[in-house]
Amino acid sequence: MNEQQHVANPFANAPVVARPGASELAAATGAAREIAEVQSAMTLARRFPRNEVEVMDRILQSCTRPTLAESAFYEFARGGTDVRGPSIRLFECIAQHWGHIKFGWRVLEERAGATKVQTYAWDLQTGTNSELEFDVTHEVGTKGGKKTLHDPRDIYEHVANAASRRLRQCLQRVIPGDVVEAAVKQCEKTLVTKVEITPERVAAMLTQFADYGVTKGAIERRLQRRLDAITPGMMVQLGRIFTSLKDGMSQPADWFDLTGAKEGATGSPGEPQSLQPTPPGAQAPAKGSAAVRQRIQARREQPQQAEGDPEPAKMSEALRDVVRFAKAAESKEDIARAAQIATHITDEDESVIAQEHIDAARERIG
Numbered sequence: 298m299n300e301q302q303h304v305a306n307p308f309a310n311a312p313v314v315a316r317p318g319a320s321e322l323a324a325a326t327g328a329a330r331e332i333a334e335v336q337s338a339m340t341l342a343r344r345f346p347r348n349e350v351e352v353m354d355r356i357l358q359s360c361t362r363p364t365l366a367e368s369a370f371y372e373f374a375r376g377g378t379d380v381r382g383p384s385i386r387l388f389e390c391i392a393q394h395w396g397h398i399k400f401g402w403r404v405l406e407e408r409a410g411a412t413k414v415q416t417y418a419w420d421l422q423t424g425t426n427s428e429l430e431f432d433v434t435h436e437v438g439t440k441g442g443k444k445t446l447h448d449p450r451d452i453y454e455h456v457a458n459a460a461s462r463r464l465r466q467c468l469q470r471v472i473p474g475d476v477v478e479a480a481v482k483q484c485e486k487t488l489v490t491k492v493e494i495t496p497e498r499v500a501a502m503l504t505q506f507a508d509y510g511v512t513k514g515a516i517e518r519r520l521q522r523r524l525d526a527i528t529p530g531m532m533v534q535l536g537r538i539f540t541s542l543k544d545g546m547s548q549p550a551d552w553f554d555l556t557g558a559k560e561g562a563t564g565s566p567g568e569p570q571s572l573q574p575t576p577p578g579a580q581a582p583a584k585g586s587a588a589v590r591q592r593i594q595a596r597r598e599q600p601q602q603a604e605g606d607p608e609p610a611k612m613s614e615a616l617r618d619v620v621r622f623a624k625a626a627e628s629k630e631d632i633a634r635a636a637q638i639a640t641h642i643t644d645e646d647e648s649v650i651a652q653e654h655i656d657a658a659r660e661r662i663g
Contacts, residue, residue, distance in 0.1 A: 335399075335421075342397035342421040353476065355394045360483035365390060369484040371546050372537035383481055384540055385461045388468040391480055397422040400468060402460040410435055410445075412456050418467035427470040433459045438548070458545035488533045489640050499524055502535060509542050515553040529640060615639070616647045623654035632658050 359365055369387040372380065392398045399419045406413040412435070417428045433456045435446040446452050469477070503513055503524075517523055520531055541547045549555060615638055622635035632655060639651040 338397075338399065339421045339424075346422055347396045352394055352396060353479065356391055356476065356480050357483045359390050359394065360387075360480050361487050363487060366484040366487035367533075367536045368540050369481070370537045371541045371544055372534075381537065383465075383477055384544065385465040385468075386540075387480060387484065388465050388472070388477070391472055391477060392418070392468055395472060395476070398468075398471065400464065400471075402464055404456070405430065412452070414456060414460050414463070416460055416463040416467050418464070418471040420471050425471050427467040429463045429467060431459075431463060455545075461544060462546070489529070489637055494527060494529060494532060498532075499527070502532075502539070505539055506535075509549045510555065511549050511553050512555075515555055518554050519552065613642065613647060615642045616651055619651040620654050623651075623658040626658040626662065629662065632662065 360369070365386070369384055370381055371384040392400055397420060399421060400417060402414055402416040404412060405415050412433045413430065414433055415428060415430045417426070419426045435452050435455065436443045437446065437455060438444075446455055503516070506512075506516065513524065516535070520527065538547075538552050542549060542552075618638045619635050619642070622631060622638065626632050626635060635651075635655055635658065639648065639655065642648050642651055
């Protein structure tokens with residue numbers, strides 16, 4: 298009878314490794330599924346690449362819609378100048394038509410007083426990728442100082458606004474710059490040709506600004522005229538300001554005088570100073586284009602301000618373009634081009650000078 302042999306297991310004293318739990322298995326399964334989705338999307342993107350000609354046509358066609366063109370730009374004040382650029386709404390439209398782009402934002406961590414967020418944009422066809430991770434504190438700036446947010450809805454909207462601004466940066470790094478530039482130009486043409494001033498449109502604008510505490514008087518004080526005399530260029534400018542407020546890029550106090558007319562001012566809020574009554578014995582001010590040139594000349598003759606103060610007013614780029622086109626105009630088409638550029642001028646004084654050069658060009662060509 299053979300004796301039973303006992304063989305010692307070399308792993309008998311090894312520590313027992315715990316099996317992965319249900320949560321770890323779910324996380325691993327979700328990660329594997331996400332990887333598979335990205336791989337399949339990249340495979341389809343490279344198998345069926347985008348037709349750039351057709352894509353560009355669709356983007357430009359979308360930019361002919363006035364509703365998109367009105368929300369295609371943001372604008373905010375910084376250092377005495379207005380900063381302007383394409384908004385997240387325009388980038389979203391471009392990305393949707395450009396195709397094969399995975400973009401969005403996600404919450405990575407929530408903790409007391411702050412939220413960690415990640416924004417991303419990934420061109421699956423070319424492999425170009427852009428990601429940003431940042432913390433959003435649950436605070437907003439007000440005139441009385443910083444205000445801490447506690448309501449979950451307010452926190453979400455605050456985080457979403459911050460994420461939209463970072464997402465715009467990610468898309469800007471992924472989408473070719475000339476594509477964005479072409480879309481911006483088409484939106485500007487749409488605003489020039491299709492902006493209509495109607496009582497219903499003005500009333501809707503007042504209702505939108507009222508949600509941010511901006512009154513009709515504050516708007517008229519900024520425009521220096523009554524709303525029944527508003528121009529298409531001013532309507533476009535107010536639309537950009539509203540987009541800036543809605544996206545959280547600026548505050549109403551950055552654009553409007555919400556405290557009322559300044560002390561010592563006379564007349565109605567929307568009445569220009571040139572229409573104010575002249576005191577007895579005082580010399581009557583110049584009128585028309587002469588008054589405009591006097592005001593501009595006075596601004597240009599102001600002494601240079603100390604470092605850190607806003608620069609003196611200068612001729613805008615739009616006015617320089619109008620003057621250049623008007624002086625070099627050789628046909629009615631050139632004059633029409635100068636007149637189209639003049640619609641982008643929002644300063645009343647510069648509008649008068651631009652119109653003078655356009656009229657002079659018309660007389661020269663005949």
